[in-house]
Amino acid sequence: MDMFRGSLDAAAAAAATIGRSDKVAGILNKRLDDDLGEIVLEIHSSDESTVHPANVVLIQALAISRASNTIYPYSDLVDWWVSRLEKDAELVRQGEQGGKYIFLLNNTFDVLQMVRRQRASSASDQLASRLGSVIEGYKRSYLDECWAPLNRLNLEEFTAQFLATCECQMTWKVTAELRYQLRREIVDLIVPSYEVSLSALRGLNGPMVGNKKQKKYTGEQLEEEIRGLFEG
Known part of the structure; x- marks a missing residue:
């Protein structure tokens, strides 16, 4: 009899938890629909460093779910947030390659830092992951759009495009930790290939690299230029 009563109690508790979860899920859905509907990103005054107001809504919704001890699918919350972020990113730095990905990276990193500051738990670990x-997906897209194509150019075209890209992105604002990651990945992506091409050209032409007057940068000089990116 005690075992049977214990099973009933457990079942009742589970049913209550499910009911509470459904109720909280409904509240969260309405909260997100209302809040995200009211959020307006001021596009004309926004750039890659603008913190999207949906970031705060996401964190608050996650806090409600966690405080209610409900099993709410975090992935759904993140999906809604990502969808809104990516929609507005299309309007940031229009016509400038890579601008929308820097906006997405800055905002995703902003939320990740807020999650890291919360009390450690299995759910927060999963969300951080x-x-x-x-x-990582946004970084790959950014590198593929802005830097990978340089590896398919000859040295003269490479130099011109490299300098143009650096000039454009020199003043973009990127949070410090992310800034250092991006610089390192840009170096790893383009400098080794460039040095191979430069070495091959020197082998063909001897000490005087080509007959044209355009400056040929060393790998170290490229790295120095890249270290100046994203300083705002």
């Missing part, structure tokens, strides 16, 4: 994967 999800956000980390999103960040």
